[in-house]
Amino acid sequence: MTSLPPAAAQTGKKLGLVIDLDTCVGCQACAVSCKEWNTSGYSAPLTDEKPxxxxxxxxxxxxxxxxxxxxxxxxxxxxxxxxCLHCEEPACVTVCPTGASYKRAEDGIVLVNPDTCIGCKLCSWACPYGAREYDYDHGVMKKCTLCVDRIYNDNLLEEDRVPACVKACPTSARHFGDLGDPESDVSKLVADRGGYDLMPEMGYKPVNQYLPPRPRRDGASAQPVPVAAKTQEVDASGTTSLDRLFAWVDHKLTR
Amino acid sequence: MHPAYSVIIFTTSSGAGYGLLALLACLILSGQPVPENPFVTITLGLALALISVGLLSSTFHLGRPERAWRAFSQWRTSWLSREGVLAVVTFVPAGLLFLGSLVFEVSGFLWTLAWLATLVLAIATVACTAMIYASLKTIRQWHSPWVVPVYLVLAAASGAVLLVALLHLFGGQNATIGFAASATLAAGLLIKLGYWHSIDHAKKTHTIGAATGLGGKGPVRQVASPHSGENFIMKEMGYKVARRHAAKLRRLALLFGFVVPAAAIALGTVSGALIGTILSLGAVVVCAIGLSMERWLFFAEAQHVVSLYYGAEAA
Known part of the structure; x- marks a missing residue:
């Protein structure tokens, strides 16, 4: 059903991610880990063309x-x-003509049912964040599932029951939790660091939050960087005695 | 936005079909004299055929056309679903009229009700098609109060061109209808000019700064794309048409879509039966070319806000 879950059916739970733009180093580990897990998980396959x-x-x-x-x-x-930001009021869900695109009442995860999606692509047009990618080969829409097949998976160790991207991040720039609970670690982190919505003016109320880069320290408050001790004497032309020795050897040998 | 041929054919062909249905219903409900059957049967048949071609074409846009029937279920929230439901419901009175017209003269109270239902449903279906686009906040050129009137007037204009040609073929041409058709085409031209003026001058309200949340510290510039090749988002949403190219196409769309057909129909109204018929058939062909260009531009000129993440400054 592409109507959003009625307020009475919702648990208040809003599972989502908090992404720290201060510590992300752009290593792509989360993207690769996501691809690896999801190409054989709920959204399988994530088709590659001419890889x-x-x-x-x-x-x-x-x-x-x-x-x-x-x-x-x-x-x-x-x-x-x-x-995907797993918006509270996602237009990608309400525009879906078949009910394949839906928001779960119990935890707010936005999913696509691959068995009923007709591949009309309208949900991807409705999403301002470019979160949905159509699978030309499979003929259905694919999107982040918040690793719904990991986070509730009893076959995994408890510490592994987080989205693959969170597990893979080497700088802990990605955090997973319940953003509907103000006492959760992720909610506290958002409050602490001034987490924000992407394009709030769209009105879709994204659940995922982004933490802004911390401001740079200015020159006055920064610690002076210790200068490494010089090991070679450098003359006015910028060459060392060792350079001059090599130049002399080179000169002798080429004569 | 990527201008998919399946969607261009869908919106123009079914638009013309619903326009023709609605105008035929108007003609009959207003008590204007119409040619002897098979005029009504053939006009209804042509309208329903154009609608069917359009709907069939729209399924080519689907990744899973065999599941298209599922699209009738979510009419509570989805304009695409509403459009699907109304498109099928319109076939009930229009189909009955078509079948009835094969046997009876379709006049009398019950048939009048059927004509009325056909008229209302045809207008509502085209409005739903337009709302599929107009409801998308992500695309400024579509999320505009002009879009629904544009679709309605263009459906009426293309329907009028077809109706005039059919009237000529069946010897029922009359000056009032000819000039009314030319006036509808003129309205189409004006409304497209208004729409283009509005999208060219509307402020771009979304910025790369707001999209990334990084705008507080000055300009934001993409320095590395997430992928070296294309992806679905760029193919579907990243389509761009050069401004000069678009300006030329706009002029051609106006010329072929409205100016030439309106002139041909007006001229045909005051000339002899044979020349009038030839001119009215020519108007159908030229108008079809013009409106296909117009619809191509409707997609190609639309910019999706996701382009901000790929480096566009504003959308």
Whole structure:
């Protein structure tokens, strides 16, 4: 049913991700781990077309952009993972003509039923975040499942019951939890760090939150960087005695 | 947005079909004299055929066309589903009229009700088609109060061109209908000019800064794309048409879609039967070319906000 779950049926639980743009290093580990898990999980397969050709193309549920922002001493490169935000009021769900795109009442996860999706692609048009990727081969829409087949999976160790992207992140830039519970670790982190919504003006109330890069320390408050001791004498022309020795050897040998 | 041929054919062909249905219903309900049957049967048949071609074409846009029947279920929230339901429901009165017209003269109270239902359902179906696009907040050029009137007037204009040609073929041409058709085409031209003026001058409200949340510290620029090749998002949503190219196509769409057919029909109204018929048939062909261009542009000129993540500054 593509009507959103009625308020009475909702548990108040809003599972989602918190992504720390301060610590993300853009290593793509989350994207690769996502692809690896999900190509054989709920959304299987995540088809690749011409994976070894000049123009490889395929379905990925998590994409990592890099942006440059700020000016002069505050300028920086920010790595920016982009995936489904599991919105509270997702238009991708309400536009679906078949009921294949739905939001779960029990935990707020937005899913596509691959058995009833007709591949009309309207949900991807309705999503401002580019979270949905159509599988041209399978003929249905694919999206982040928040690893619904991991987080409730009793066959996994308890510490592994988190989305694959969270498990893979080497800098702990990705956090998973219940953003509907103000006492949860993720909610506290968002409150602490000033987490924000992407494109709030769209009104879809994304559950996933992004933590802004911390401001750079200015020159005055920064600790002076210790300068390594010089090991070679450098003359006015910028060459060392060792350089001059090699130059002399080279000169003698080539004569 | 990627201009898929299946969707261009769907919206133009079914639009013309519903326009023709609605105008035929108007003609009959208003008590205007119409040619002897088989005029009504053939007009209804042509309208239903155009609608069927359109609907069939729309299923080619689907990844899983065999599941298309599922699209009738979510009319509570989805404009696409509503459009599907109304498209099928319209076949009930229009189909009955078509079958009835093979045997009886379709006049009398019950048939009048059927004509009325056909008229209302045809208008509602086209409005739903337009709302599929107009309801999307992600695409500024579509999320516009102009879109529903554009679809309705263009459906009426293309229906009018067809109706005039059929009237000529069956010897029932009359000056009032000819000039009314030309006036509808003129309305189509004006409404497209209004729509284009509105999308060209509307402020781009979404920025790369808001999309990433990084805008507080000055300009944001993408320095690395997530992927070296294309992906679905870029193929489907990243389609761009050069401004100069679009300007040329707009002029051609106006010329072929409205100016030439309106002139041909007006001229045909005041000339002899044979020349009038030839001109009205020519108007059908030229108008079809023009409206296909118009519909291609409707998609190609639409910019999706997801382009912000791929480096567009504003959308």
């Amino acid at each position: 070894y050709g000049d123009e490889p193309m395929g379905v990925w549920l998590n994409r990592i952009h890099s942006y440059e922002t700020g000016e002069e001493d505050q300028s920086r490169v920010v790595h920016f993972p982009r995936s």
